[in-house]
Amino acid sequence: MIEVQKGVAEAENTLEELGIDQLPIVPSEVVDIISSNDFRVVMEVHDFSSKKILGKAQGNKNAALIYINKNIPDIGRFNFTAAHEVGHVCMHIMPQKKMFFECGNKELSNAFNDPIERQANGFASGLLMPKQLIKKLTDGEINWENISRISSVCASSLEATLRRMLLLSKDPTALVIHQNGEFKRFVVSDNFEFYVENYPLSSNQRELLVDVKEQSYPSCFDEVDASDWVNPQYRGDKLERLYVSSILLNDGFSYSLITYDDDCFSDQ
Structure with a gap:
């Protein structure tokens, strides 16, 4: 880095x-x-x-x-x-x-x-x-609406835009990329502490996809079980929930933003 x-x-x-x-x-x-x-x-x-x-x-x-x-x-x-x-x-x-x-x-x-x-x-x-x-274009929050806006103005790809925003944010964030439901790769911020699993998309995960060819890029996140996306155990901490926002792009590609905060951890 x-x-x-x-x-x-x-x-x-x-x-x-x-x-x-x-x-x-x-x-x-x-x-x-x-x-x-x-x-x-x-x-x-x-x-x-x-x-x-x-x-x-x-x-x-x-x-x-x-x-x-x-x-x-x-x-x-x-x-x-x-x-x-x-x-x-x-x-x-x-x-x-x-x-x-x-x-x-x-x-x-x-x-x-x-x-x-x-x-x-x-x-x-x-x-x-x-x-x-x-920084004049958005409120700085990492979500698809903001990523799309910067990407459009700067003529940059969504992934390159996210990578740039990760350098400017303290929020633990990962991008998980699938094609036709099959895992391809992921990008994580330096402070994202949990291992991203290389799972194919489940039926429930597919239902959360927003087709941005027909709909606006979303700014909201859904709350999901952490084990659907990551190994939830890290150095004695257990992550119970994650926030996810997934979009469907051309050629079967789907991009999923996942993040968490203190409320997502188990009390035990």
């Missing part, structure tokens, strides 16, 4: 130095501003032969070139990839720490432990969603 925070801070400092204070932040426009006679930076879209490559950044002491895969279908994913590569230019190529990057899903995942890639992910998050600008 320290490396991610370093990247976030670098991006926000860069925006302040460039005088960029309006959303959305467009990575290609940032590139145009940071490019100069002393250090030229160019961003281009490219049709990579390998679908595994989302972005590239390479350079020398005088210039850098960024390639973004033009076949990335989701605008949020496209923008995050572009911002990630801008991060490599600003944090690694310009100071000549490393001069070539080839990035795919692994490198753009916060589960990847390479500190340089985590810095670039933090930079992308801070560039697209700077704290001082996004």
Whole structure:
């Protein structure tokens, strides 16, 4: 998390130095501003032969070139990839720490432990969603209505938006992702203390899904049995209940926010 925070801070400092204070932040426009006679930076879209490559950044002491895969279908994913590569230019190529990057899903995942890639992910998050600008959009509570609003204004994905909000919140929160009811993966805040189970969605959990293709993103949570989602035992504490808010997206994907507070624990 320290490396991610370093990247976030670098991006926000860069925006302040460039005088960029309006959303959305467009990575290609940032590139145009940071490019100069002393250090030229160019961003281009490219049709990579390998679908595994989302972005590239390479350079020398005088210039850098960024390639973004033009076949990335989701605008949020496209923008995050572009911002990630801008991060490599600003944090690694310009100071000549490393001069070539080839990035795919692994490198753009916060589960990847390479500190340089985590810095670039933090930079992308801070560039697209700077704290001082996004805090004006919502009340700061982590719920789907707020996540959707920031995502829409910043042209970022729901997951990237949630990750950014987790850095700004003290509430223990996890995102559990399923596709067609089958468990895919999860994202947790640093203070979420319980192990998320890799269960498929039950019939009761499916009934709580809000189809956001037809309905508004919800701001409310349902109260459920904690063992439906996590191992409820941790260091002598027992979690009896959780708050969950689940949405249904395209291609069978469902995203579930789960959180808890002091009232969710057993008295014993």
